[in-house]
Structures are given as structure tokens and as C-alpha cells.
Amino acid sequence: MPTDTPLRLRILDAVTDVPAADWDSLTGPDAPPFIRHAWLAAMEESGSATEETGWAPHHLTLWRGPTLVAAAPAYRKFHSMGEYIYDFGWADAAARAGVEYYPKLLVGGPLSPATVPRLLIAEGEDVPLLRKALLSAAVQSARESGCSSVHFLYPTDDEADFLEEQGLARRVTLQFHWKNPGYGSYDDYLSRFDSKRRNQLKRERAAAASQGILLRTVRREELTAAHAKRAHEFYTATCERHAWGQVQLTPGFFSRVFQAMPDTVEMVEAVREGQVIAGAFNLATKERLYGRYWGSVEEHPFLHFHVCLYHSVDDCIRAGRKVFEPGAGGEHKVSRGFEPSAVHSAHVIFDRRLDSAVRDHVRRERARLNLAVEEAERICGLKPWPLPGSREP
Template sequence: MANQISLRIVRKIADVARERWDALARVATPFVKWDWLDSLERSGCVDEATGWLPHHLVAEKGSDLVGACPMYLKLHSMGEFVFDYEWAEAAHRSGIQYYPKLLVGVPFTPVTGHRFLTAAGEDRAALIQLMGQALAKIATDNKVSSVHVNFCLADEREALSAVGFLPRNGIQYHWQNRAFDSFDDYLASFRSERRNKIKRERRAVAERGITIHAYEGAELTREHLRTMFRLYKVHVDRLYYGRQYLTAEFFDELHKRFADHLCVMLASRQGKFIAGTFNVRDRRALYGRYWGCFEEHPFLHFNVCYYSAIEHSIQLGLERFEAGAGGSFKQLRGLEPEHTTSMHYIVDGKFRRAVERFLDQEREMIRRKREMQLAQSQLKSHREEP
């Protein structure tokens, strides 16, 4: 295969025709679609000034595009949600320049999905290995410390492991649709104490005259998305560690060409929007991304971010709702811990061995943590009586 495939780096997604890229992303999440990636670039969210330099890898067989991966030359580790700050510090102490590094993934998006896009009919595992080997060589030849593939699929983990990448596990909290017919049906899946607490949390918001509505499709306007941007910015500005990754122009771009994949939950009180979440969806899942509020009310966050999203997912018949990174409190709302995977290629041999030892220990810790959390699940087991 290697003799038939040519590989090259493109410095902007617009250098690849939209139709050609999206033909590879036919079954992938919306986050690796051409319009999403191009919107990030056009709006200034990813560029040299932000420390995200597009270096997308494409694989061609003659005139056919048979493989690709969204990739960035990174000047820092912000906005990745797979935290390697300690690796950077350890590298510095060892006299190794950690930045720049290469990252295969979607900026600011901790959502598992295809990181290596491959054409139908091609040997996917062989293509992933070929591109993985090419990335390792690019890093070695250009004195780049490492290559990181974040939130990748199981088959990508297997293929990359065979060419020297190291696996790292994490935990996220996902809601799974157990063929629920309604929100009440979902509530019935909880143990009684937690079920009653959720009912009280929902009632407390309703008693304050707050309503929550999902805006999507033709109902979603540019003004809705501009409101969501303001909510996002207010939330980021409140956090001492907050960083604004997205621009108002990005939200405008998405409304123009990505609205079919968007779902904005907005909470209203006395005729004014007071809170909201920005979500992305496809035919199988809803992905929660950004939250913000102009007013603070008890349980508002849980209602807008989780309960309304789950209720909407049930109405649409979606398989799951992914609530993003962090937050073990999500388990109290019926989202259960799931493993995530990233893969890492470290060029320096001595440093690689140190990272490998760390990852061996961390994976075991993550495994035990997930087992402990599953044992503390608020959901009734299948063996329990209603």
C-alpha cells in the first residue's frame, strides 16, 4: 500500500475540496466535517495567534483522496482536554523542548470520534498505520517532541499501538438511552431517593417561572446563536482559569452553514433569555459543549445542561447524550462513566519510557476509578425491582 499512497500536509482545510473531505467523513461526528473545521479557521479560532496552526494530513492514491486527519501544530496544551502539562514540565527539566507538538484532533472538543478518515473500500487499519508512521517521521525529522491523537476510536488505538503510539485512558460521563419513551420513563430508571431529588430540582426551576426550549433547524436564528455566544463569553469571563477559545464570528459561520447540526437550549424568565447551552447533534447523539447564564438560580445549570438535553434526546430517539469533559456530579443525573482514549508518540527514547511507565500506572488508576463509580451508580440495576 505504501508505494501507492502519497502523503502531504495542507496548511488550511480550504486547500481540500469540501466534497472530497466530507466523503471521507461520511460516518464521523459533525466535528470533523469540513464546515466545522473551516469555520474554526475562517473565524480566527485556530491560527498562529491562538497557538493552533493547521497542518492537516491527507493521503492520496493517484487523484483520489483516500485518507485524512485534522491536525495542528501546537504551541501550548490549552483547549485539548487531555492534560499533558506535567509532561511538558518534566520534558523541560530533562532539557527537552516539548513545544511545538503535533495534535490530531478537533480543537476545543473532547468528543470521541474518527481522527483518521478513510475512504470506503480501503484497508482502514493499514491506512491508519501508514499515516501514523508518517506522523512519527514528521515529528522526528522536524525536531517536534511528540504526536498526540486525542479522543480516538478503538480501531485507531489498535492500529496506532502497532506503530509505536502509547495509549492513555480517561473518563467522561455519558447518558445512554435505554429505549425510554419519556422523561418520566427515564426518571423511573433511578433509585427512589435520587429520582425524588431530580423531581425537586425540576420543580424548583419551574416555580421560578423559568422555561427551557430547544432551538434547532429552521427555528434557530442568528440572534439565538449570538445570544449563546454572549452566554458563553460571560461564563468564560467569570472563571479565573477561563479562556475564550471561540469568537462571535465562529457562531455566525455555524449559523450560515452548520445549523442542521446545532441545538441551542435557552432558558427564559419574564420574557428574557437568562441561560443556555450550545449543543451539536447528529442522527445518533447529542453533544453538550458550552454553557452560560446571565442570572443564577438554584438547579438552573442541571436543568438546562442535563435534564432538558436528556428529555430532548428522548424525544428525538437519540442513542446517547455526551456531556463533555469533567464533572463526576453528572453521575447523579444518570450519566455513567465511560472510557476515553488518546494515543501518544514520544520521539525522545528516554522520555518515552518515562511516559510509558506513567501511563501504565494511570490506566490502572482510571480502571479502578470507573469500577468504583459504576458501583455507586444512581441507576437501578436490571435485577432491582421498580
Template sequence: MKDPWRRLRRFRRSPRPTGRSGSRTISFAGTLRVGLIDAVEQVGEAAWRALEPPDFPFFDYEFLDALEKSGSVGPGTGWSPVHLVCESEGRLVGIMPLYLKTDSYGEYVFDWEWAHAYHQHGVPYYPKLVAAVPFTPATGPRILVRPDVDREAIVRTLLDAAREVGEENRASSTHALFVPEGDLEDFQERGFAVRHSLQFHWRNRGHASFDDYLETLVSKRRRQISRERRQLAEENLTIERLTGEALEPSHADTMYRFYMATADRKWGSPYLNRAFFREVFSTMKDRLLFVLARDEAGRPIAGTINFYKDAALFGRHWGAVEDRRNLHFELCYYQTIEFAIEREIKLFEAGAQGEHKLARGFLPTLTRSAHELRHPAFRRAIERFVEEEKEYLDQAVEEYSRHDPYKK
């Protein structure tokens, strides 16, 4: 079997006229120049910061840098960074975080059946290009552009460059995952097919308190949540919400222990390592919420890590070393909803799947991804598939709406 990374390594050994270690200029468009880098540190924090999106912490410099420095992405992980950076007259004006992938792990928009169909017909599906946040099913921009430049030109140039990277590496396809609805047109104009997925999101309706929030629910759901919280209170646990300077290095190690314990119980493959947790607990204190539960003796038994920025909160990882009734609901949903209400955060995305969230105030929400398949026959077949899938999801949303937990 041929080494799938051979072409990428040759690509990276090409001349680097930008002068940055690990970078390479791949195209020009008028005054715009697009380069390829394999680490965000090659851009630098100050330059990257000017393009960071509001309400979305996962393309902040510190988050991607933590993934790369810790080795959670890179050689041997299936996620090889090939970020595209666009400059104009020496100034960074656009970024497309991009990965060359040899599997579909950690994406949460599942295309294993597509890969299987390719394999059955003797056509390689990997490598492929993916514009996404590794291991993070959160909706946010996939192309970052300075607010004071011509966005259309930057997006067009970066998508042209992405196509060139795909062709050079013989990628079967390019995928942009969890794309905001308003950005889909950028991809549709290039022939990308739009696929829908389903998540459950909580939205703040201007609640003054958690009790005020409960009053917006139908009596059945209000009683259910109150009962779950009351039952957990009988366990005599101590629950803390920690953020900012309250976070200590020991908290990172505690959360990593929870994360690994849950991965072991579920026979999962942990994507993140201890170094990643230590890094984000240090560099993203002001955007990280750690909800921690201790038993009667003060021992940590469970926790959840969440990221927030401006008006959005994202639940990411949960773990526990002891099973306590309703503890998952308390830490992952009720404590974080309370935090969102206190901070006047408008949106809380609690992660992928989970129709059990509906009873707790999270409503069904369509998420969107864009897919460009280069093989004509497979492209046509997959385009038909995603259209049929949309009809099924529309019916699912309609069915869930019949169980809306809120008062009419």
C-alpha cells in the same frame, strides 16, 4: 529564544506540486500520495464530505472550516493546522486532521506535568503534534478513510506521513486524543502508549419519554431530579430547544454573550470568538441544538450549545448572565436528555469531568488517547506513568459503580 514557528513557515514555503494553495506533497507510498494542507477549504467540501464519519459532527467540513475561517485556530492560537490528506489516482481517500501545537490548552487530556518534566531537564516539549478536535473532548475517529478503500494501507501511510511532519518540525511527540477503543490498535502497532481518562456519558436505553427514563432510576435519584426541575419551574422561566430553521443569526450572538460571561466569571481564556458562533449557527443548523432560557420579561439569561449527528449528541458550551438554582442542570442535562429521547439518539456525551453527572444518569466511561514520545528516557517514564494511572482509574470506576443511579 528561537522562533518555534520558523521551521513550519519554511515547511509551508516548500514547492507545492499538488497545485493547491497552502498544500504540499510530502510522501508517496505506491499509488498513494500524502499532502499537507493548512485549511480544509484547500480540499473542498465535496471531496471532504465523502470521508466524514457518522455519529461525529466535529470532523464535518463545516465545523473545521468554521474554526479556521473565524481564526479560532491558526496563527497566535497555539493550534496550527497541518492536516494530512491522502490521495490515490487523484481521488481523496484518507484524511488525518493534525495540529502543530506550542502549548497544551484546549486539549482536555492533560500533559502539563510532562511538559514541566521536559523543561526541568532542559529538553523542549513544544512544539508537539496533536490529532484532535480543538477545544472538544469528544470521542471519535482521528483518521478518516473512505469506506470503499483499503483502510489499513491508508492509515499506515498517514501515520508514516505524520512521523515525517513531526521530524521535520522537531516535534517532541505525537498525540491522538479521544480515540475510539476500536481504533487504538492502529496507534499501538506504531509504539504509541495508550492513556486512559474518565468522563460521564448518558446512554439511551430505549426510553419512550423523560418520565420513562426517570422510572429506570433508583428512588433517591428520581426524587432529586424531579425536585430540581420543580424548583426551577417556580422561577417562571421560558425554555426553548432550537435547531434547524428555528435558529437565527441573533441566537449566535446571544450564545456568544453567554459563553463570554461564563469565561469572565471563571477567569478562563475563551478559545472561540463571535465569528465561530455565527458560522456554525449558519452552516450547521441541522446538527446544532441551542437550549435557551428566558426570564419573566423575555430576556435571554442562559443557554447551551450542543452538536448532534445520527445516533450521538455532544454537549459543548454553557453560559449564563444570571444565576438561577438548577438552571445549569436543566439546560445542560435534562433538556438535552429529553431531546435525545425524542430523536432516538443513543449516546449523549456532556463534556469533560463532572462526577455530579453520575446522580443524573451519566455513567463513568473510560476515554482513551495515544501518545508517541520520541525521547527514549521520557518515553519509558511516561509509559510507566500511564500504566499506573490506568490502575487508579479502574479503581475510580469501581468506586463510582457502587453509586450507580439505575435500578438493578
């Protein structure tokens, strides 16, 4: 269809309002799992991300006639849980100023703290034009639906540059990722450390064998409904064990993902005396591994590190994967070779006073973050690197 055909905006109340093939045509065949139609549908159809749970689907789609040419997964949010770009302080400031902070419009995915494309554009289309159209649609529809603000979470670096150029406040926060420059073996990886830390990591990893624990990764045709059930049980156990934990994913989410996306799901299991005592639910592409949820029914020294870090690092080296993203937080990962990595978000708040305060906070936060990066680099023994997004927000 000619590109001069007028664009039509359609806001979806569910991602299943558009055929999976149409949506996935925008993401490409090797897309990260978190922007695939099956992932978002599993979130919504399982009752994990619905208006009742504080995630009202509000997906932005642009059409030329009958053809979907651009989309942005979006949700009207009634709380800030499950985002991992923390704005609880902003919500508190809004309350003190008499500003209704919720609902807000979030452009991103539920419970998925991973950098992936947020502005999905069909191949052959005018990318700058459609990015601007999606941004305009987000802002306009947010205002019309009574939202206080628009928040783009975990966009790509290129998208973050674009959003900053359009006047949004760019926020930079940190995750800790393992990166593979081409290790031939786990011993190659250990060689990057000094002898003291190298011996420490060897002792920690050797603990599993001395405890009678065997680690394995279950993939593809080996995955069963029992693995999905176990993944939910481990996830729930971890949430309930911590004061900050909140169970948001239902059993149906895991069963749907295991059934619909067997090409990307992996389960790490720790087995002792024939019983699975711990596990981690991960997602994978050819080049990246994403750590998501873990849990255990027994306590053993270093068990968390075995299941969530060491075993998967070894897996990545064997598979030739370039990056392992184990999720949000976790400064303890630095001493185990996970490097500080910038992740981005972009924000606009319609109340000018609050928007100005947030922009000031973001500027000051970035200065403090540089110090945290320098300390992490010192621990890792890495050369300094500048934080992306150095322009004033």
C-alpha cells in the same frame, strides 16, 4: 483509480486547501460534526484555531493521483489548552529534563473533546494500509517540523487498538455520558434510581417552573444570527467567570457554524420574564447529542443542571437518541445518571527518557482509574465493566 497507484502525501496549511466535498467524502453522510469540513473551516477561518492562537493547521492527506483517499486532521500545537486530555504535567517534566515539549503534533480537532474517527479512509480502500501510512506520515512530518511528539486525541476504540498495536502509549481517561437503553419517557429514566434519588431529581427539575423559567430547544430554520451571537456571549461569560477559563473561540466561529451547519446545531434556552437568561450550544446527530458551551446572566438554583442536563436528557428520549455526551469532566453528573465512559488517546514522544516516563505514568494512571470507575458504578447502581485497553501500553 487502481489501488496500486502510488500514494502521495500532502500536508495542508488549511482545511480549505481541499474542497469540502472531497474531505466530507471520507467522513460519510452521518459523520459527527467535529470532523466535517465546515466545522474545521469555521475554527480556522474565524481565527479561533490558527498559528497565532497556538493551533497551526498541519492536516495529513493521502492522494492517489487527483483523488483524496485518506486524511487526518492535525495541528502543530504551541500549548496544551483546548485539548481536554491533560498533559501539562508531561510538559513540566520535559522542561525539568531540558526537553522542548512545544511544538507537538496533535491529531484531532480544536476544542472538541468527543470521540470521533481520526484516521479518515475512503470507502473501498485498504484500511490497515492507509492507517499505517497516515501514522507514518504523522511521525515523519512531526520530526521534520521540529515537534517533540505525536498525540492522537479521542480516537475511536478501534483506532486506539490500532495505535496501541503500532507501539504508541495508550491513555484511558473518563467522561460521563447518558445512555438510552430505550426509555419511553422521562419517568422511565427516573425509574432507574432509588426513591431517595428519584425524588431529589424531581425536586431539582421542578425548580425551573417555580422560578418562572421556561426551557426550550431552538433548531434548524428557527436559528438566527442572534442565536449565534448569544451563544458566543454565553461562552465568553462562562470562560471569564472561572480562573481556568480562556476565551479561544471568536464570534466569527459561532456565526460560521450556525450558517454552515444548521442541520446539527441546537440551542437550549432558558427564558424568564420574556428574556433569555441562560443557554447552551449543542451539536446533534441522529443518534448522539454533544453538549458544548453554556452560560447565564442570572443565577438560580439548579439552572446549570436544567440547561445542560435535564432538558437535553428529555429531548434525547423524545428523539430516540442513544447517547448524550455533555463534554469533559463533571463527576457531579454521575449522581444524575451519567455513566463513566472510557475515552482514549495515544502518544509517542521522541525523547526516549520522557517517553518511558509517560508510559509508566499511563500504566499507573489506569490502575487508579479502575477505582474511580468502581465508585461511579456504585453511585449509579450499575454492574461493573472492564476498562477498554487493558493491554500494557
